[in-house]
Amino acid sequence: MAEFVTVAQTTDVPPGSIILVELADEGVAIANVNGEFYAFxxxxxxxxxxxxEGDLEGATVICPWHGGEFDVKSGKVLGLPPQEEVSTYQVKVEGTDIKIAK
Ligand code: FES
Structure with missing residues (x-):
């Protein structure tokens, strides 16, 4: 069973924004898409x-370096140059706690 860890508060991530948190020494991005939270x-x-640090347009994050695009819900590549999808994490919200698990 995956263990969920609290990494942020819902108020830390306004709709349309992304923040950086850490889980087990790895940088994890948390995005708020219309009140739903996604982690990758x-x-x-x-x-x-x-x-x-990329722009979030709907559920698409755009890499600030070369403009690669990913679906924050699935991690799938939506726009080159990336070839491989990014890993996503499970997310659950309890009260104002955002919890993620690998
Ligand atoms: S490093 Fe993200 S598109 Fe090149």
Whole structure:
């Protein structure tokens, strides 16, 4: 069973924004898409760009380095140059706690 860990408060991540948190020494991006929270690896699979600093358009994050696009819900690549999807994490919200599990 995956163990959920509290990494942020819902108020830390306004709709349309992304923050960076850490889980087991790995950078994880938390995105708020219309009040739903999604978590994925913060490191772009192309050349390691910081996805938490990318723009969020709907459920698409755009890498600030070369414009690669990923679906924050599935991690799938929506726009090149990345070839590999990013890992996603399970998310649950309890009260104002955002919890994630690998
Ligand atoms: S590092 Fe993200 S698109 Fe190149």
């Amino acid at each position: 690896d913060a490191e772009c699979t192309h050349a390691g760009g910081p996805l938490d």
